Amino acid sequence: MRRFKQQLEDSDALKVLKNGHRGVLSLLGDEGYPYGVPVDYLVGDDGHIYIHCAGAGHKIDALKKCDKVCFTVIEDQPRHPDDFALYVKSIIVFGRIRMVEDRSVILKNVMALAEHIYPEQLDTFYQADLEKNRNTVQMLEIIPVQITGKKVHEQ
DSSP states (O other): OOOOOGGGGHHHHHHHHHOOEEEEEEEEEEGGGGEEEEEEEETTTTSSSSEESSSSHHHHHHHHOOOOOEEEEEEEEOTTTTTOEEEEEEEEEEEEEEEEEEEHHHHHHHHHHHHHGGGGGIIIIIHHHHHHHHHTTTEEEEEEEEEEEEEOOOO
């Protein structure tokens, strides 16, 4: 990071990451092109990032070729009265990604993700959806290697 004065303390960066639920997962795609895709996510009790996904597709093909990823989260801050500038906190995670194989971990984290994003629909939609798709639902796990946060006041 060039502007060290804007770097968030590690605890603040983790707080932004844990409170968020949408981020951009970037992998190495076909023919070496970067592939960034918006995803819902959850930071688990173990500090790993869990992403709900299908068991096949471009993300899966890409991670099988290279397990190094970049994951980005942006948290907009409230604007100050009479100030046109934006206040933004951004988090960048470098890490390794893998498909979760343990069905109990998948099911636990799928429900935790649903509760994190849509707690009002947990008992209605998500319980029924999980019961229907419990054998096919898939999750990806990012094991963070480096987490950096930055606070920006754009002028």
